[in-house]
Amino acid sequence: MPSLPDPTLHTAALAALEVATNRALTLSPGGPQILAPFDDHVFAFHCTAPTLDCYLLPSHEGLRLTGVYDGQITTSLTGTASDFIDLAQAEDTAATLVNGGLSMEGNSAPLIELQRVLSALEVDWEAPLVDTLGDVAGHQIAQLLRQAFSWSQLAASSLVRQLGEFVHEEARLSPPRLEIEDFYRDIHELGLRVDRLESRTQRLRQRLQKLRS
Amino acid sequence: MSSKETTHFGFREVDKEQKATLVADVFHSVAGRYDLMNDLMSGGIHRIWKRFTIELSGVRKGNTVLDIAGGTGDLAARFSRLVGSTGRVVLADINESMLQVGRDKLLDQGQQGTIEYVQADAQQLPFPDNSFDCITIAFGLRNVTDINLALRSMLNALKPGGRLLVLEFSKPQNALLSKAYDSYSFHVLPIMGRIVANDSDSYQYLAESIRKHPDQNTLRDMMENAGFCQCTYHNMTGGIVALHRGLKP
Numbered sequence: 001m002p003s004l005p006d007p008t009l010h011t012a013a014l015a016a017l018e019v020a021t022n023r024a025l026t027l028s029p030g031g032p033q034i035l036a037p038f039d040d041h042v043f044a045f046h047c048t049a050p051t052l053d054c055y056l057l058p059s060h061e062g063l064r065l066t067g068v069y070d071g072q073i074t075t076s077l078t079g080t081a082s083d084f085i086d087l088a089q090a091e092d093t094a095a096t097l098v099n100g101g102l103s104m105e106g107n108s109a110p111l112i113e114l115q116r117v118l119s120a121l122e123v124d125w126e127a128p129l130v131d132t133l134g135d136v137a138g139h140q141i142a143q144l145l146r147q148a149f150s151w152s153q154l155a156a157s158s159l160v161r162q163l164g165e166f167v168h169e170e171a172r173l174s175p176p177r178l179e180i181e182d183f184y185r186d187i188h189e190l191g192l193r194v195d196r197l198e199s200r201t202q203r204l205r206q207r208l209q210k211l212r213s
Numbered sequence: 214m215s216s217k218e219t220t221h222f223g224f225r226e227v228d229k230e231q232k233a234t235l236v237a238d239v240f241h242s243v244a245g246r247y248d249l250m251n252d253l254m255s256g257g258i259h260r261i262w263k264r265f266t267i268e269l270s271g272v273r274k275g276n277t278v279l280d281i282a283g284g285t286g287d288l289a290a291r292f293s294r295l296v297g298s299t300g301r302v303v304l305a306d307i308n309e310s311m312l313q314v315g316r317d318k319l320l321d322q323g324q325q326g327t328i329e330y331v332q333a334d335a336q337q338l339p340f341p342d343n344s345f346d347c348i349t350i351a352f353g354l355r356n357v358t359d360i361n362l363a364l365r366s367m368l369n370a371l372k373p374g375g376r377l378l379v380l381e382f383s384k385p386q387n388a389l390l391s392k393a394y395d396s397y398s399f400h401v402l403p404i405m406g407r408i409v410a411n412d413s414d415s416y417q418y419l420a421e422s423i424r425k426h427p428d429q430n431t432l433r434d435m436m437e438n439a440g441f442c443q444c445t446y447h448n449m450t451g452g453i454v455a456l457h458r459g460l461k462p
């Protein structure tokens with residue numbers, strides 16, 4: 001019996017993503033060479049909802065994406081799609097790996113480094129436009145796109161800030177972030193104290209048993 | 214009544230000795246337009262099927278790979294990059310014209326050094342036993358006169374633990390898709406072949422040979438009977454194509 005569902009779509013999607021990523025790498029100042037430190041590393045992503053497996057094989061020639069891999073894995077992450085989205089958007093990858101919903105096996109350091117390298121990519125989108133449309137038109141269109149992108153980024157960050165203020169200050173739907181962090185820190189501290197207390201109780205119980213015997 | 218053994222060539226019954234010549238004529242005729250026709254007929258999806266074959270091959274740096282019926286070298290080119298300078302890829306094809314087109318294409322792409330070109334019959338592979346980590350045959354097995362003999366020959370050429378991957382047209386798993394596929398194969402393909410490759414007969418043979426090829430389970434059983442273990446298959450695009458994999462014990 002076949003052990004995998006029809007892999008055509010999955011393989012096609014990975015192929016398209018691989019082409020797009022490698023194109024972006026080619027247009028970045030360092031080129032695919034920036035992935036040279038990750039030669040021979042393999043990163044596995046197992047998404048449980050929806051069920052999807054993806055393996056990242058970076059090398060000095062670029063990024064290879066596959067849906068199947070049988071060899072040794074450097075880092076393996078398992079979680080839902082939203083967990084992976086959180087990781088991709090995280091400013092502090094290490095914290096998200098520890099505190100997020102993902103379960104991890106293997107060495108996290110290369111994965112954190114890869115995420116840092118990929119998120120710091122400065123893709124020169126102007127180059128292919130200039131190649132296609134010529135110097136003047138290409139530059140003008142690139143300028144327009146840059147302005148539109150910059151405006152949308154500003155608008156998005158302003159919207160997020162104002163929405164946050166509304167939720168916390170006006171509607172009082174949720175406590176502020178700092179308060180939540182304080183609360184979690186207290187819970188964490190309480191958890192540690194309970195653990196210590198449990199150890200002490202255990203020790204006392206053992207001593208009591210010894211005295212009785 | 215003739216005492217000669219017969220086999221199928223498309224829907225025709227022909228002498229076993231005659232089939233190789235007839236198949237050779239088909240590929241001599243289409244070699245020049247082979248890649249273009251593959252792209253047109255499959256809408257480019259054959260590249261996805263081959264990509265999945267590469268993924269499942271598990272080929273690594275330093276491996277030795279044999280691509281039988283390698284044709285225009287799509288798989289060999291990719292394998293060459295995977296095995297690196299320490300590995301070895303052999304592109305084998307029984308048909309001289311296909312091998313010539315494949316070699317020219319790969320040389321034009323700058324693929325040289327790790328790829329060797331061998332004109333060889335899949336039924337009698339000219340390699341020592343236990344030579345390869347992986348053997349692939351993509352869209353070639355149905356043209357072989359004696360599939361069982363070819364499978365045994367591949368088994369011998371593989372190293373213990375080596376993998377055989379057979380990518381081949383198969384039986385669609387959905388009745389509606391099957392009807393649409395039949396209609397496309399017998400009505401559109403020959404016309405496409407006549408317009409693009411100036412040869413409708415070869416593409417009529419293609420459609421017929423696919424129907425005569427063993428279905429998924431039969432081919433898996435044949436691989437097991439030939440001596441392969443852990444034989445599995447993956448249906449692709451609704452079973453139009455299946456990728457079989459087996460290991461040499």
